[in-house]
Amino acid sequence: MSRRITIRDVADLAGVSVKTVSRVLNKEPNVRPIMQDKVNSAVAQLNFKPNPQARGLRGNKTFILTLLYSNPNPDYILEVQNGAMEQGNAEGYNLQIFPCDHKNENLIETVSSFLEASPQDGVILTLPLSDNLQLIELLEKKGIPYTRISPFYSEHNSPSVGSDDQKAAYDMTKYLISLGHTDIAFIKGHPDHSDTDKRFSGYKQALNEYNLSLNEEIIKQGFFTFESGEDCARQLLAQKQKPTAIFASNDCMAAGVLKVSKQLNLAVPADLTIAGYDDTSVSQQVWPAITTVKQPIHLLGKMATKKLICKIKQKTWDEIQSIFECELVLRDSSSICNSTTN
Template sequence: MAKQAQDEGLNAKLTINDIARMAGVSKKTVSRVINRSPLLNAQTREKVEQIIADTGYVPNPQARALALGRNFLIGLIYDNPNQQMILSMQRGILEALHGTEFELVVRPVDRGSARVMDDIRGFITRQRLYGVILLPPISENDTLARLCDEEGCRYVRMGSAVLDDPEHMVVSNDRDAVADAVRYLIAQGHRRIGLIAGPHGFRSAKERRDGFELALSEAGISLPRSLVADGQYTFESGISACESLLDLSPRPTAIFAANDEMAAGVLYAARLRGIEVPDELSIIGFDDTPLTTRVWPPLTTVRWPIVAMGRAAALKLIGTAIGEGSAVNEPSTFSSTLIRRGSVAPLPIA
């Protein structure tokens, strides 16, 4: 027992540099083995893993954190009513963090608060965050990006338009994707198409509306103000907005809702009025959340690659730390695509 205790005391003092020397590899290679990086050949991995097993070496995250002046924590900061989007983003981030020393800390904020910047600064400094991922619409605030720089905290912004350098950005093509979705409705014969827009102040809402209007303009279709209803990215706002559109005479034959929650609200409102979907009303949403296949008919929607975007955002932050190279090597632009299901049908010929 005494010898075991002595050995354990000795092993506790081993550093990553010692393991690298014993294995005849670089410190970065050992770090890659510890963090289960795929960027290693099997022989090198097995050699380093055997030495770690033989010596009983245990990485010391506290020591590494002390050396970095940061904890191994990634913060997810958001103010967004779409909970499914938050959950999908977390899933992507956690996929990237799996097998590393990093953990995720989630922080909702109120972007309308006069103290929001002070609150975020306090969160970053108290937790000594390694980096943060900022979700829209708060990610669109350039002041927040500067705050992160001032605190020496890495950051990645997610959005629907380019807001920053590639190392600080993951962006989707919302405008083009929505234009394609509306072109699909037009190809089905629909010309009186309603829009349930997203909340004011969200860049995604603007980009999606711009794509909607672009497709109509290309087809020479006018957009009366009465065919645009405001939504809040919630199921309830989808119902309310749809009711205002269905009160029109003539009512729209198709509706594009700027997210799936509101599209589900459209489906609900139509059912309450006895309007058959898709025979009397076609519906398209945006996100491709799980609920799109849990309603009837299943919703045609634009698939937003939110999980992949979350994974890329996290790897942009931690890539160098886990030996995965430059953050810029992670993709910055992601394409959304139309997923055709049962909620769209050709316009019946009168």
């Protein structure tokens, strides 16, 4: 068995001290570029892999970040996780995940016990946990750095990232109107998620701008799950005056709408246009592929992690709260309105 490469081996090859190697690996400031180049070259030549636990013992750090989530959409969480892992790995941090139920009355006690049993340097909060003020208070009391993804409340001074959900939903609704649709149904997301209100606001804004009345009969409450998309679709498509387009607040629900339309022998998009939100994998795995809003989920996970590591290292960040743009992805589930359908 080959001998494990150590930090001493890196230092010897680079011709620098072990302390210098440690400073470069920990990305500490004020290390001369020439020293950084020597250390990085030696690390590459030796294929040296730093041991996070050993680094933690020397610097009172674990080099572990925790992703806390309570979200029914696995595709969304996977993309956030991948973005967080990418950035964490690039900066020498490992990622652990902890799923929890935001409705559990023992949530704070459960998270507190986890934090004590599994030490970490910082926490990433996804919605709706990113708006849980009790949870935020717990982290601040314990002195654990954190960042928030897509929070609704931005009053207190904590780093966060998000996307412009209202504008994106407005743009999608406007696109559907441009196709000639005036009876556009809307399936809301989970009521506990802040992005639900933002997306609904964008939908209403577009209707108002084009002088289309808000029809409560074709607005349904979903929960970001495939099953809730099915349930809402059955209610909408059972109506005498069926909508010609259904805009669901995420792709899982849009896929549920697509399933029900097929069961009812409705042609998509000839009889019914369907739009989703997020641009997760399911939007391309069904047929017809779903027109959707591409939310930069991977980027949100990556940038939330980058901000968290900056906070851990007590570095400054120009923008404490960053909002990223979304884009429309037009696929086969949308087309010009066929007004003779109803």
